[in-house]
Amino acid sequence: MHGPANGPFYAIYYPVLAAVGVPANSVAIVILSRGRCGLSLCISYYLLAIAVTDFLVIITAVILNRIGGIYFRYSVLSTTPGCTVSSVLVYATRDGSVWLTVAFTIDRFVAICCQRLKTRYCNEKTALQIIVVVCALSFLKNVPFFFTYQPLYIIENVPWFCDIIASFYISPFWQTYLWLDRILTPFLPFFFIMLLNALTVRHILVASRARKRLRGDQKHGDPEMVNRKKSIVLLFAISFSFLLLWVTYVGHFFYVQITGEAYFTGLDFNDPQYIFQETTNMLQLLSSCTNIFIYAVTQTKFREELKYLVMYPFITIIGCFHR
Template structure:
């Protein structure tokens, strides 16, 4: 029997995403960890943490969930307890990735707009504490995920795979949990990122006008390092948060549909528009874990230089032989 189109697309899409995304995030972590990228230690901590969280999403969702289910449906990883644990870590890593994007956006807001708070908040120590708190709360928040699943089937008294309990949509405690999950990820992050970006852009535009006025009529013809620094900061900030919002939008809309329409998660009706919307949202959400590396490469010249050096080093002996 021919598989639905969305399943055929996923069978090709997820392996390619893993093959590209995992090396990209590993390279990003290595380059940023060296400290030669030209960014402050505070920013570097956030970017490394974001890359690590994205890497975990690719491992738990793309490899151990999507790709594994399609190619190895009866491996030991599909025992129900292991499957439930994987789903718990999967959602914890997703929440960590999302909220690290939020706290990075807030850090940039404080750095640019709140000069008095900047000295005490925008430090490596504060970044480390914030990252630890975000990751810990993400894990604690998703512990109930382990208990909302039941075996999809039992073969020779062995529980296989995971399925949402039928009481998930009716029992008040699980309904409240679903609302909490929807509000915390991704509704609140959407609102916070949009608000913080709007305030940051407004502050930069006003500050640039004042600075240009103080420098006189010839300001546009002069090289201003401070304005150039602000321009690069806002490009990086908007690229990261903008790609997050765009790639999460379909998933966000489906979460809203689950709350107000007669639809459910992981429905097997693959020709149903809501199911296609859900699966498309998951694919775009996973893609958001690969984009930051390419954003750095496009927007940051020092990152490109470091990337080129990493590629050249392994090829240097071969080049010498040919020369």
């Protein structure tokens, strides 16, 4: 995130995104924590962790960074320490969400394609360990961003706003760190998700053909293959949603590197460069509130739990009247 968004469209978009993202992820957290979606504990832990980090992305990136920058221009969040901490938290929660998606993809790849490793790797203990490590490394990796900001100006000894230090764009150290940051998020996740999904599809097709040969001309469907195909719908939906909503972010990074232009910080909201830059942020943040809709579409028991959660207040009220 490079500075708060401005302009009437963004002033509407981000509050709407927060109004959808906060309750959506909250509902996902409640439903997944109940453990009644018919999913293994291993899968539930990964999806719950993704929902929590997505919720934190909405809080830090959308509410504190974007909405705070638009509607509360001169609050404590706009002081240099405030926006520095906010920016680092945005990067840390973003990376956590992305790499937990990768971890979930790896877990499903092992479960489907590596039967010998499945028992040792696809279990609750391993899932919890990976989640903790991913979250810790996501924070540590972004600590250097604390040192990339300086005050835009100082009023009565109070530093206001965050301006990127000039050496960030010319120093070999910072350029190396920037490339490392972009390689780790999202280039490597892009690579891993596409590769593992391709290998998973290949394995499923080969296994499906082999089982058809073994089963011969039986007219009834193969329950095992039906269940296996259902189990990967969730994986592919989450993966492709991530790839689709992050692809402009990757394109914008290449544009900046090829043209040599800095990230746009001007005030012309109709400037194509500004629109392109802010579109990448909008789509990237949108990816933090789409998973619950994916769960609702692909998982029958999740839909049942969602209906129950929505109807629960009404059921409680009706029960009180009956008593």
